[in-house]
Amino acid sequence: MSPTTAARPRRADAARNRELLLRAAHAAFTERGVTASLDDVARAAGVGPGTLYRHFPTRDALVLAVIDDGLTDIHRLGTELLAAGDPLGAVREWLRAYIEQGAIYKGLAATLASPPSPADGAASTCDQARKAGAALIVRAVEKGVLRADVDPDDLLDMAAAITWVGEQPDRDPARCRRLLDVFVDGLRAPVS
Structure with missing residues (x-):
């Protein structure tokens, strides 16, 4: 250059x-x-x-810039959790933080579900956060505690969906935590 x-x-x-x-x-x-x-x-x-x-240049670029610090924290958490002894617990903890970040502003779940491409500079922290979560998910699959057919993008989309449910009026604030627990427990690898 x-x-x-x-x-x-x-x-x-x-x-x-x-x-x-x-x-x-x-x-x-x-x-x-x-x-x-x-x-x-x-x-x-x-x-x-x-x-x-x-x-x-786009609404999503502005939104992601506003939540940049939170996404950086989620990336850092994912990196730290890679060393956790309980891979399933690490996935659950990371997803809980991701869902909490998505609940900061009404409508944010849609941006997190479809972030701008990594070519957009504003997408870099979102991309890093998502990659940290994906690494935790892959590790849990490799350790045999999550089903082998689990796709990290599917889990991230479900986390965004859980966040969306929490945005709805008159919802019990604990509902998102319960939905996450049901969801993660349903992805456990079958015991042989």
């Missing part, structure tokens, strides 16, 4: 605008969910829509 094509540091005003957009998006997502108006987000940040889209 030549010096002219290397990534340049962000200008101070661009970095400030990005931070203002992230704060405004967090406030909007907290109040109205991830389908909040992006024009309202830009207005609350004191910038125009063009500035928002220069920083975040």
Whole structure:
């Protein structure tokens, strides 16, 4: 990569605008969910829509940037759990954290179920978090505690579905934990 094509540091005003957009998006997502108006987000940040889209070309890119720290924590948790003595317990603990992250904002489950492609820079922490969970799932299959036909993407989709159930009005907050337990227990490898 030549010096002219290397990534340049962000200008101070661009970095400030990005931070203002992230704060405004967090406030909007907290109040109205991830389908909040992006024009309202830009207005609350004191910038125009063009500035928002220069920083975040898609809604999902903005959503993932807002939850970046949480996704990083989930990746870290998955990496740490690879050393756990109980592979099934590790999968359950990681999925519980993933579901809790997905419940931060109403509508976030859909973004986690279909994150932007890894080519989009904003998708990198989501992709890393999902890969950490997939590694735990593969390990549990290899150890013979999860069924051999378990696909990591299927489990992640079910985690997003459980999160969606928890978003529904008048649901018992403990329901997601119960659904996760039933789901994971149903994936146990048959005892021979």
